[in-house]
Amino acid sequence: MKLLKHLLLAAALLAPVASFAGQADASDLKGQFKFTSNAPKEDIFGTADGSAQLTVDLNDLTTLKGTITVPVASMKxxxxxxxxxxQSPDWLDAKGHPNITFEVISVTASPATEKDGFKESTLQVKGKFTLRGVTTELTAPATLKWKDDGKAKITTQFTxxxxxxxxxxxxxxxGSKVGESIKCEATLTGSLK
Amino acid sequence: MKIAGALCIALALAVAGLWVSHGATLATIEEEPIEVKSVDDFGDETVTTEWKKPDHFPVTGFHIGLDRAAPPIGGLFLLGLGLIVFSVIRGKKKTAEG
Incomplete structure (x- = not known):
């Protein structure tokens, strides 16, 4: 019984280390999305909250999988x-489709470069972007930075x-008060541990 | 009556002038984005947006867009015009009555 307790304790202590070395769980990334609409009559700037449920093997960033979620109700x-x-049905329909999501399908990554205490890689993330219940494929450039202590940051910009x-x-x-295209940028930070 | 009408139109023009001095935007800025800069764990300067009620606009302090300015501008202008027209018609009637 005592041996079992020790084994369980050891497993619990080593689990995060094993997770970081291999399949790191990046479920704690949060941050701010910014969006800009430029139209002839009016420019609109807004923000929204975002979070990411991601998994990645940091030795092979092409294994990055998961979903980034932005609640429509948080848009301001x-x-x-x-x-x-x-947020009304005519526009983003927050009641019918409460979340904007981006589900990662595949990733291409540049070789990681090591800088002052952290690693960095430039990614091309292809995924399914769902807005107002309509899903399209979207490829967005992103930069991933991470440290050995588990701190990580993902930044991206897309239209x-x-x-x-x-x-x-x-x-x-x-086309008059709201732009036909919306520029978006996001920075998500958190811990990979 | 004519003076009251002229006053209403002058007030409408004053509100319009205030709207122009506030940037002549369509929407009222109830909260404006403030950039908060900090240096993150990776040594990068990050800019986070926080929202703050604006308190630096002329006369009122708060901002007025066309969505808030249009009703008083339109209302005061129409009221002023109505008073002047009514006053002119009444004046003509009095003259005709003799």
């Missing part, structure tokens, strides 16, 4: 009425076309 533009419109996700809004608004 600095004007309450506009936020309500943005979305609203028409690809059947976001049309009220008649004539897209």
């Amino acid at each position: 533009t600095g004007n309450e009425v506009r936020d309500e419109h943005m 979305l076309k609203l028409a690809d996700y059947k976001v049309v809004g009220k008649n004539g608004v897209v």
Whole structure:
């Protein structure tokens, strides 16, 4: 019984180490998404909360898998009425489709370079991007930085076309007050342990 | 009556002027993004956006967009115009009555 207790204790203590050396669990990445719409009549800037449930073998970054999630309800533009419109069924439909998700399908990665106490790699992440219930394939560039103590950061920038996700809004608004394309950028940080 | 009408139109123009001085935006800025810079664990400067109520706009302190400015501008202008027209018609009637 005592031996079993010791074995269980040893397993519990070694599990995170084994996880980091191999299949690291990056389930604790959180951060801020920023989005910008540039239209002839109005420029809109907004933010949203994001989180990532990812797994990756840090010795082979092409094994990166998982999902990045942005709750539509967390999207904010600095004007309450506009936020309500943005989350209404005409636009992003927060009730019907509460989350914007990006599910990683495959990754190409540059060889990791070692800098001042951390490693860095440039990635091309291909995945299924789902907005308002419409899923398309999207490839986004990303940079992954990580430290041996488990701290990690992913940054990315990409552009979305609203028409690809059947976001049309009220008649004539897209293209005049809301840009046809939305620029997005995100920084997610957390621990790989 | 004419003076009241002219006053309403002048007030409408004043609100319009205030809207222009606030940047003539379509939407009222209830909260504006503030960039908060910090250095992260990787030595990078990161910019996080926080939202803050604006308190630096002329006259009111808070910001007015067209969504908030249009109703008083339109209302005051129409009221002023109505008062002037009503006053002119009443004046003509009085003159006709003799």
